[in-house]
Amino acid sequence: AGAVELLMTAPLQSIVAKSLTGRFTVHNLWEAADKDALLADIGGRVRGIAAGSAVDAALIDRLPALEIIASFGVGYDKIDAAHAAKKGVLVTNTPDVLSDEVADLTLGLLLSTVRQLPQADRYLRAGHWLEKPYPLTATLAGRKVGILGLGRIGKAIARRCEAFNLPVAYHGRRPQADVTYQYFDSLVGLAKAVDVLIVVIPGGNETDKIVNAEVLAALGSNGILINVARGSVVDEKALIKALADGTILSAGLDVFEKEPQVPAELVAMDHIVLLPHVGSATHHTRDAMGQLVVDNLVSWFDGKGPVTPVVETPWPRKG
Ligand code: 8YV
Known part of the structure; x- marks a missing residue:
């Protein structure tokens, strides 16, 4: 020593x-x-x-x-x-060193949420396939992606979205010189323009609960929220309400306000996808x-x- x-x-x-x-x-x-x-x-x-x-x-x-x-x-x-x-x-x-890993997980979470992959797996295991086929789901086709926080991970996510033919726009403190994606100087403006909002901005005081009821309303009834950043960035109570009353369609969440505590209201919702903060979690x-x-x-x-x-x-x- x-x-x-x-x-x-x-x-x-x-x-x-x-x-x-x-x-x-x-x-x-x-x-x-x-x-x-x-x-x-x-x-x-x-x-x-x-x-x-x-x-x-x-x-x-x-x-x-x-x-x-x-x-x-x-x-x-x-x-x-x-x-x-x-x-x-x-x-x-x-x-x-974790950017690609987290970006991969993010696309996996987006696909899982839109196509209900965990739910379909649960359906098969429960034996329901023997009774009838799994119900049809929403689609990724025709969607526009908004990235909140176009940093190193955000850019890795954006590149993957391009490969899926998904137009990308973003919001952050300032427009970035090295990208051609559309910049929105307001988060509500971005949320209005897209139907997938991916949260990948740092946590902390400056971003506390910035994804609030107004932003979720702007995202709209076909909207999907993906959060791989910090639970603190999203107003969890407002999110629960928006998911319960159909203000937005669904959510894929890897992070929560009080980890590892996840609100019972979210756990009870079968149409959303919840992960235990595994964005970077590979050997x-x-x-x-x-x-x-x-x-x-x-x-x-x-x-x-x-x-x-x-x-x-x-x-x-x-x-
Ligand atoms: C880790 C993360 O789980 O890098 C981060 O910011 O959220 C994860 O990779 C965490 O930070 C370590 O406990």
Whole structure:
């Protein structure tokens, strides 16, 4: 074990612990019976965090020697990056390595929702096929796709939509120079123009419940909502109402407001598709994400800077 001490907040892919242990002294916070006592003991010496769960301001404040938080996942809404920046602590995430995986899952979820693949599977297993064929479903043909958040994953989704002959439009903070898809400067405007809305924008305060009742009404009665971003982006109560009263046709959801809690109203609806946050959940991609957590920590403590710092804590540092 090395001289630099790290804190792991939650278990990660086994390659992470394996790669870190030789090089660093690693403390596993989730294994401590008394977390307070562990932090009181080692807190002053911890210089890096391999973060598989939330890191709030209080934890950052208990670690005065902290230099870097290497977070597992592309979304880092559970890491207080603003507070870290104030304290001069770098935050890194794991972009790019999961984009194709999440985009694949998104198209799978869209197809599953439109063509009711899970429901048809359940129908066969229940023996109903022996009685009569599965009822006809909605179609992907003729649909227009709106992407909320045309970042790296959003673009990977858009490319796949093109292969399915689906016109793509998008909304985000600003139009993007490197794409020809139609830009809408308002989310309601985008929702009005499409009948599939794919949510792939980061979570956090700025996007909290921006997919609200008005947006769902604009999406309309043939509309399908796909959310692979964060549950916080969608007003879940408004969504339940819109699905129950036919304001929109259906939804495919991989994320929820209070995971792993899923509202009973959603679970009871047989016409929608629900997944347990599996967008990036393959051996291949989770290993790549874990490796990027390791690479960020190793590179930083080798004096070579972080590999994938987030925008709140840019590198090289400004000013
Ligand atoms: C992970 C994700 O499940 O990368 C993300 O933002 O949502 C997923 O890949 C999660 O972040 C790790 O727990």
